[in-house]
Amino acid sequence: MAAPGKQVDLDAVYVHDRAEMQRIRALHPWRQDPHHFKYVKVSALALLKMVMHACSGGRLEVMGILQGRVTANTFIIMDSFALPVEGTETRVNAGDQANAYMAQYHEMSHSLGRPEDVVGWYHSHPGYGCWMSGIDVRTQTLNQMLDPYLAIVVDPVRTISSGRVEIGAFRCYPEGYKPPEFVQEYQSVPTHKMEDFGAHADRYYKLETTFFKSSTDNRMLDLLWNKYWVNTLSSSPLMANRDYFSQQVEDVAAKLDGIDLQARFTSKREYNPFKDVKKDGSKSAMEHLSGLMNQVMKHSLFNFAS
Amino acid sequence: MSVDVKVHPLVIIAISDHYTRTKANQGKQTVMGCLMGTQSARTLEIMTSFEIVYERSGDTVTVNPALLKAREEQMKGVFPDYDILGWYTTAPALTPSDTKIHRDLCELVENQLIAMTVDCQDIDKKDHKDLPISVFEPEAVIVDGNPLLAFRSIAYRVETLEPERISVDAVARMATAGDDSVSSQLTAHLHSMRSAILMLNSRVTMILNYLQQTVDGLILRAIASLCHRLPVMNTPTFESDYLREYNDGILVTFLTALTNGLEVSNGLVDKFNLAQEKRGRGAGPQMAMFM
Numbered sequence: 328m329a330a331p332g333k334q335v336d337l338d339a340v341y342v343h344d345r346a347e348m349q350r351i352r353a354l355h356p357w358r359q360d361p362h363h364f365k366y367v368k369v370s371a372l373a374l375l376k377m378v379m380h381a382c383s384g385g386r387l388e389v390m391g392i393l394q395g396r397v398t399a400n401t402f403i404i405m406d407s408f409a410l411p412v413e414g415t416e417t418r419v420n421a422g423d424q425a426n427a428y429m430a431q432y433h434e435m436s437h438s439l440g441r442p443e444d445v446v447g448w449y450h451s452h453p454g455y456g457c458w459m460s461g462i463d464v465r466t467q468t469l470n471q472m473l474d475p476y477l478a479i480v481v482d483p484v485r486t487i488s489s490g491r492v493e494i495g496a497f498r499c500y501p502e503g504y505k506p507p508e509f510v511q512e513y514q515s516v517p518t519h520k521m522e523d524f525g526a527h528a529d530r531y532y533k534l535e536t537t538f539f540k541s542s543t544d545n546r547m548l549d550l551l552w553n554k555y556w557v558n559t560l561s562s563s564p565l566m567a568n569r570d571y572f573s574q575q576v577e578d579v580a581a582k583l584d585g586i587d588l589q590a591r592f593t594s595k596r597e598y599n600p601f602k603d604v605k606k607d608g609s610k611s612a613m614e615h616l617s618g619l620m621n622q623v624m625k626h627s628l629f630n631f632a633s
Numbered sequence: 634m635s636v637d638v639k640v641h642p643l644v645i646i647a648i649s650d651h652y653t654r655t656k657a658n659q660g661k662q663t664v665m666g667c668l669m670g671t672q673s674a675r676t677l678e679i680m681t682s683f684e685i686v687y688e689r690s691g692d693t694v695t696v697n698p699a700l701l702k703a704r705e706e707q708m709k710g711v712f713p714d715y716d717i718l719g720w721y722t723t724a725p726a727l728t729p730s731d732t733k734i735h736r737d738l739c740e741l742v743e744n745q746l747i748a749m750t751v752d753c754q755d756i757d758k759k760d761h762k763d764l765p766i767s768v769f770e771p772e773a774v775i776v777d778g779n780p781l782l783a784f785r786s787i788a789y790r791v792e793t794l795e796p797e798r799i800s801v802d803a804v805a806r807m808a809t810a811g812d813d814s815v816s817s818q819l820t821a822h823l824h825s826m827r828s829a830i831l832m833l834n835s836r837v838t839m840i841l842n843y844l845q846q847t848v849d850g851l852i853l854r855a856i857a858s859l860c861h862r863l864p865v866m867n868t869p870t871f872e873s874d875y876l877r878e879y880n881d882g883i884l885v886t887f888l889t890a891l892t893n894g895l896e897v898s899n900g901l902v903d904k905f906n907l908a909q910e911k912r913g914r915g916a917g918p919q920m921a922m923f924m
Contacts, residue, residue, distance in 0.1 A: 338653055338657055341658070342657045371646050371650070372647055372650040374800055374803075375646055375800055375801070375804075376643065379681070379797055381796070382794050382796055383712065406650075411711045428707070428710060431707065435700065435703060435704060435707070438700060439684040439686060439700065440651075440658070440659070440664075440686070441654070441684070442658075486795075486800070490799060491822075492796075492799060492800050492803045538803065538804050543652060543753050544646055544649045544650065544653070544804075547645055547646065547649045548805040549805070550765075551642055551645065551764060551791065551801065551805075552805065552832075553763065554791045555791050555793060556829045556832040557829075559798065559802070559826065560826070560829040562798065567795055576888075579888075579892070600899075601892070601896035601899050602896060604892060605893050605896040608889040608892040608893070609889055611885065611889075612885050612889035613819055615885045615886070616819065616882060616885075617823070619878065619879065620822070620826065621826065623879070624826060628830070630867055
C-alpha cells in the first residue's frame, strides 16, 4: 500500500497531523481521477461501533458518520458515531435534524480529544448484502461534493449467517462518467431487491477494506480471547438465523421458478440462467453447513460422556 | 448483594483506543471516561463509553461538567435506553483522589455508579493471563464513626452479540474483508472452532492435572457430585430435534447439489443446441431441448 512514510510502529497511525491533512485537502488529487481512492483501513473501534449500532437497529436500517483522514489513495477510518435517524426497512435518509446533530457531535469530539475530520457515512442493509441502492448513490454523489467522502455499508444479519464481517466501502463516479471496463460483481440479493441492485451498479465502485488495531488493542484482544472462547463454542448460528435460512431457501426457489417461467413462455433466453442461482444456493448451503458443524462438533464433544 | 456487570468488547476496545490516541498525541498516560449501557434490576450491561475531559491540578481532579452533560444528551439521542452506569480510568489502581471524582460524577449524573480500572500501562508485560480490568462497587464504610466511601472489587463478565463476536474475531485475526470464496469462509469458521476447542482442551487438562494430584477425598467427592449435576443433553426430544436439524442440513446440501447439477446440464444443453443449430440449419425440423 502506498502510504507516505513507513509505518513501523503500529500506533503511528493514531498520531493526528492537521497540517498534513490540510496539505492533502489543498491538493485534492481525487478531483482529477474519479478512481483515485482504492483502499480503506478501518480501526477496530470504528468497526465494532458500526456493527453494534447496526445490531441495535434490528431489521431497520441505521446510519452514522465516519471520522478519520486520507493519505494518498487510502481512507483511514479512526472512529464512527451514530446518528439519530429513523430508518425504515428499506432506506435511510438524513434530515436537517440529523445534520445539526452531526455538526454538534463532531464539534464536541474535538474538545474530547478526537481531532479527526468527518470523512464519510455508514448505514446498514440488514439481510440483503453490501451494495448501494439508488437512494444511497444519490446521497453519496451529493456528499462527494464535500470530498473526501466515503460510504460504508454493513450487514449485521449476513455477518451472523456467514460468520465473517459483511462490510463494503464505496465511492461514486461523478455524473456522466462511464467506468472504462465495467464488470458487475455478482452478489446474492433477494428477488425484491434485484432491480435496485442492478440499476445503479455502474455508478459506483468498491474499495478494498482492511482493518487495523493499536498495539494495546492487540494485547487486549489476545487477553479477551481467554475470556470469550466460550462464546465461540456456545454460539449457535443455526438457531440465531432460522428465519434468514428459510428466507434464503425461498429466495433460491423463487429464482428457479423465474427461470422455469422464462423457459416455458419465451423461446429466447439468456445463456445459462442457472449460473447466479447456483452461486446463491452454494452460499446458503455453505452457511448452513458451518452452522451444522457447530452442532455436530458440540454433540460429539459433550454428549458422549462415558 | 453486589451487582452483576456485563462488559461488551466494544467498550474495552474503545478504552484502549482512547488510551492509545491520547498517548500518541498528548503523551498523557491516564484517561477517563463514562460507561453507558442498560440496567435491569441488579444487572448492568455496559454497551458503550465516551471520553471525559478533566483538569488535574496537584491532587485534585476536576471534571468538565458541561461537556459531560452535553455528550450524555447526544448519546441518548441515538440510544434512548442507555444511561451512564459508571466511569473508567486507565490508571493501574484507584487512588484516594478518585473517591472525589466518583462523588462528583455521581452527583452530576444523579445515579449510583460503578468504577472500572483498565490498566493499559503495563499491558505489555507478558505475565498477564487475564484482562487487566477491574470493576469496583462503591461501599460506605464507617471508620471511627465517620462514613467513608470505599471501593469493593466485584466480578464482571464479557458479553458479546453474535456480529460483535465475529467482528472481534476478524480484527484479532486480521482477516481482510472481501475474500468472497465460499470455501475459505467455511475453513475460517472451522479454524475458529478449532482454537476454541483447543482452549477448552487446555482448560480441561489443567483441571485433570489438579484432580490427579489431589488426594483429599472430600474435595473429590464434591467434584464428583458436581459433575453428575452437569447437564447432558441426551433426552429423546433433543435427539429428534438434533436429527431433524442434521437432516435439514443434508437436505439443503442435496438441493444445492441438484441446482449445481442443473446448471452444468443446462450448460451442456445450450452447447448441444448451438452445435445442432449450426449443423442442421434449414434441414428438417429443429430439435430443441428444454430443461
